[in-house]
Amino acid sequence: QVQLVESGGGLVQAGGSLRLSCAASGRTFSSYSMGWFRQAPGKERDFVAAISGGGRSTYYEDSVKGRFTISRDNAKKTMYLQMNSLKPEDTAVYYCAARSGGTATNEHAYDYWGQGTQVTVSS
Secondary structure (H helix, E strand, O other), rough: OOOOEEEEEEEEEOOOOEEEEEEEEEOOOEEEEEEEEEEEEOOOEEEEEEOOOOOOOOOEOOHHHHEEEEEEEEOEEEEEEEEEEOOHOEEEEEEEEEEEEOOOHHHHHHOOOOOOOEEEEEE
């Protein structure tokens, strides 16, 4: 069982930066692949980025490549999403998720979810 808690969301102007954190409970954090998803108002939840258990493999949705960086610190049982050059279209609730096994971009592949953190980018 894994419990996930996101933090770091907030209001930022376009072009600004935020770093989201996802703190996990449990003793086997490194055995879980992790992902970030986001859901804008009135839209479905979409994949943003994923990282393997050891942190060597990362994947990004095309619109965030070059702007967002996913990382993890297994000793701290924490995953991060560094978001730079933010745009108004990045406004959404951001969720972290965990799954046993390899990385995945499909939300249905994930077993555990956080409660979400709001990111609002003003123009």
